[in-house]
Amino acid sequence: MTAALGIKGQCAHCDITFELKPWQLNAIAIEEPFDCPYCHRELELRCPRQLRHFKSLEYWALVRPSMVTFTCVVLIVALVAEWVGLISVIGQFNISLVVLLVHFMVLRYARHRQRITLNLHAVEPTLPIEQLTRIACARLGQR
Template sequence: MTAALGIKGHCAHCDITFELKPWQLNAIAIEEPFDCPYCQRILQLNCPVQLRHFKALDRWALVRPSMVALTCMVLIVALVAEWLGLISVIGQFNISLMVVLLHCLVLRYARHRQRMTLDLHVVSPALPIEQLARIAGARLSQR
């Protein structure tokens, strides 16, 4: 998920929007709750639509390298076609200009699709605080 930059989380309890760290993105991906860095409440993404959009970010990871390869190939083909006399210099310039414009537009759209703000809701812990304190104490005493 390192390709997915610009993903923010919005805590429903403290009403603060913050940039999500990679470990928080991993927790959201495996649907595991995590602590809010500001109010220390346990947060989780509950909206199935946002979860589907979040998991679809993997599809956008290869857009940039594939667009670079496509742009380079079209520029090389246009250069060779002009060199062989199949198209004119103006035609080669127009093809090059169009492919660079298309490259910029596709990357801008991909960047736009990768930026999102996830609404994170407070989740009540499954165990009471007393049990959690005993478990934490037992784990600390094992060290």
């Protein structure tokens, strides 16, 4: 998930938006709560729609390397085709421009898809084990 930059989180308790660090992204991915850097409440992502969108970001992680590979291959093929004589210099120039345009458009779209703000909700505090033991002993003593 480190390739997904621009993911922000908004704490529902203190209403502050902050950039999520890689360890916080990993905590969200494994559905583990983490502390808000401002109000120090435990936060988690509860919205199933946002969780699906967040988990789909890993598909966009390989867009940059695959587009670089695709662009280089097409530019080399166009250069070889021009060298062999299959296309003219103008044709090679046009192919190169179109491929570079497609390259930058795809990267811009991928970057746009990666910039999201997640609404993080505070986790309800669970009872410590000592309180649970006292409650269990009190209920067993009632019988």
